[in-house]
Amino acid sequence: xxxxxxxxxxxxxxxxxxxxxxxxxxxxxxxxxxxxxxxxxxxxxxxxxxxxxxxxxxxxxxxxxxxxxxxxxxxxxxxxxxxxxxxxxxxxxxxxxxxxxxxxxxxxxxxxxxxxxxxxxxxxxxxxxxxxxxxxxxxxxxxxxxxxxxxxxxxxxxxxxxxxxxxxxxxxxxxxxxxxxxxxxxxxxxxxxxxxxxxxxxxxxxxxxxxxxxxxxxxxxxxxxxxxxxxxxxxxxxxxxxxxxxxxxxxxxxxxxxxxxxxxxxxxxxxx
Amino acid sequence: xxxxxxxxxxxxxxxxxxxxxxxxxxxxxxxxxxxxxxxxxxxxxxxxxxxxxxxxxxxxxxxxxxxxxxxxxxxxxxxxxxxxxxxxxxxxxxxxxxxxxxxxxxxxxxxxxxxxxxxxxxxxxxxxxxxxxxxxxxxxxxxxxxxxxxxxxxxxxxxxxxxxxxxxxxxxxxxxxxxxxxxxxxxxxxxxxxxxxxxxxxxxxxxxxxxxxxxxxxxxxxxxxxxxxxxxxxxxxxxxxxxxxxxxx
Numbered sequence: 001x002x003x004x005x006x007x008x009x010x011x012x013x014x015x016x017x018x019x020x021x022x023x024x025x026x027x028x029x030x031x032x033x034x035x036x037x038x039x040x041x042x043x044x045x046x047x048x049x050x051x052x053x054x055x056x057x058x059x060x061x062x063x064x065x066x067x068x069x070x071x072x073x074x075x076x077x078x079x080x081x082x083x084x085x086x087x088x089x090x091x092x093x094x095x096x097x098x099x100x101x102x103x104x105x106x107x108x109x110x111x112x113x114x115x116x117x118x119x120x121x122x123x124x125x126x127x128x129x130x131x132x133x134x135x136x137x138x139x140x141x142x143x144x145x146x147x148x149x150x151x152x153x154x155x156x157x158x159x160x161x162x163x164x165x166x167x168x169x170x171x172x173x174x175x176x177x178x179x180x181x182x183x184x185x186x187x188x189x190x191x192x193x194x195x196x197x198x199x200x201x202x203x204x205x206x207x208x209x210x211x212x213x214x215x216x217x218x219x220x221x222x223x224x225x226x227x228x229x230x231x232x233x234x235x236x237x238x239x240x241x242x243x244x245x246x247x248x249x250x251x252x253x254x255x256x257x258x259x260x261x262x263x264x265x266x267x268x269x270x271x272x
Numbered sequence: 273x274x275x276x277x278x279x280x281x282x283x284x285x286x287x288x289x290x291x292x293x294x295x296x297x298x299x300x301x302x303x304x305x306x307x308x309x310x311x312x313x314x315x316x317x318x319x320x321x322x323x324x325x326x327x328x329x330x331x332x333x334x335x336x337x338x339x340x341x342x343x344x345x346x347x348x349x350x351x352x353x354x355x356x357x358x359x360x361x362x363x364x365x366x367x368x369x370x371x372x373x374x375x376x377x378x379x380x381x382x383x384x385x386x387x388x389x390x391x392x393x394x395x396x397x398x399x400x401x402x403x404x405x406x407x408x409x410x411x412x413x414x415x416x417x418x419x420x421x422x423x424x425x426x427x428x429x430x431x432x433x434x435x436x437x438x439x440x441x442x443x444x445x446x447x448x449x450x451x452x453x454x455x456x457x458x459x460x461x462x463x464x465x466x467x468x469x470x471x472x473x474x475x476x477x478x479x480x481x482x483x484x485x486x487x488x489x490x491x492x493x494x495x496x497x498x499x500x501x502x503x504x505x506x507x508x509x510x511x512x513x514x515x516x517x518x519x520x521x
Contacts, residue, residue: 007491007494008306008494010494010495030435031434031435031436031437031438032434032435032459033435033437033438033459033460033462034459034460034461034462035459035460035461035462035464035465036460036461037460045461045497048495048497049495203488204434204456204458204488207483207484207485208485209485209487210485210487228460229460230460231434231458231459231460232458232459232460232461232462232463232492234458234488234491234492234495235458235488235489235491235492236488237491238487238488238489238490238491238492238494238495239485239487239488239491241491242305242487242490242491243487244304
């Protein structure tokens with residue numbers, strides 16, 4: 001239980017940690033506040049916690065500003081190689097042509113690891129623009145992380161995606177929708193679709209502890225992500241590192257499960 | 273390291289997989305995370321103040337300091353629901369709860385000096401911490417006035433972290449008697465900034481156990497970018513000082 005001991009001592013965690021769900025760049029809508037906003041300030045916090053690297057879809061994705069989000073991710077990748085990786089942000093409002101253009105721009109950039117969809121904010125997952133991007137991800141075998149919050153997007157729409165994309169590496173974010181109710185719906189789908197994963201990001205309103213979560217979903221299907229800098233990464237990390245899970249399981253959740261998603265991907269890879 | 277969680281309960285909760293949270297479940301979670309003691313109210317006290325408070329008082333008495341009682345009261349003194357002011361004063365003196373909680377929204381009243389003045393006068397006299405849930409009728413528009421009208425009540429706002437920085441900062445800097453628990457305080461780096469700018473005295477560790485898991489908030493403090501003395505303040509010392517300031521005589 002070395003990880004738990006280090007956690008209670010406030011020491012950086014020595015095991016590999018990948019924060020797979022982040023949003024860099026200041027964003028103050030909805031009453032949010034960030035005291036840490038610059039990438040140069042994020043790195044010391046990562047060091048303090050022992051986070052090796054993060055994967056990001058910058059905040060402009062929320063307002064549908066796909067190009068700006070991807071430019072910011074590309075800049076972060078360049079400035080902090082090996083510490084900051086990017087997702088290609090996909091915003092359906094830009095249309096299929098707009099999405100094609102962004103995919104072409106970044107698909108060969110080794111700092112980009114997969115796609116980020118802000119489903120719910122931007123509509124259902126079965127809309128044609130998303131399906132185009134999902135076909136691309138299926139072909140590239142790269143991970144796709146899709147926002148889920150309660151039933152928005154609907155469980156039905158992401159089940160459709162899973163049905164039609166059997167090899168897609170699909171991460172239903174926020175434990176499948178924030179609450180325990182939607183987590184257990186995701187667990188039901190996980191039994192049918194081995195390519196479905198979820199992350200612990202935004203677990204603030206979910207009463208389940210990580211022991212219950214890994215037991216229900218399986219220790220290979222849970223991935224660490226924090227929503228940094230939308231939220232403080234210490235919260236969701238704490239759920240894992242302070243828990244009584246074995247170090248072996250913690251290591252899976254903190255990094256190994258995500259790394260396994262990248263093994264066959266034709267997009268970028270994490271170098272730790 | 274001593275850790276006091278000021279936001280705990282036992283009893284029934286809607287929309288939770290376990291529904292009924294027992295003292296043993298709370299105690300088990302405290303053991304898991306090394307939490308020394310907890311300020312606990314009974315959910316039943318929202319529905320029946322007398323019985324619920326008696327339940328939590330009895331639990332506290334036999335807990336050897338592990339559980340401190342938080343009473344849920346209401347402002348309609350001298351009725352079938354609540355004792356008279358004199359009776360309540362005698363009861364509080366005898367039973368010495370660590371805190372009081374009010375539920376204006378669920379119990380159906382407005383928390384101000386007009387509707388709650390007599391009860392708040394008693395709490396003010398004793399200087400007992402008054403815990404108020406964000407989603408239970410607490411109004412940030414009226415809290416500054418209330419805090420001025422009842423300057424000896426430590427008003428402790430629960431679960432007002434995320435997205436509420438526009439309220440938290442002014443209340444910390446402009447009122448001496450408004451405190452916040454740490455549940456939900458996960459705006460990026462906000463707790464660090466507040467502590468380093470204004471001190472740690474207004475923050476208290478609270479997690480809403482046993483329904484919620486305290487690990488995230490524990491992490492926010494243990495990995496906080498502030499001095500060890502501030503961590504001790506938040507985790508236990510601030511609450512200890514509030515308890516020592518209660519005037520039972």
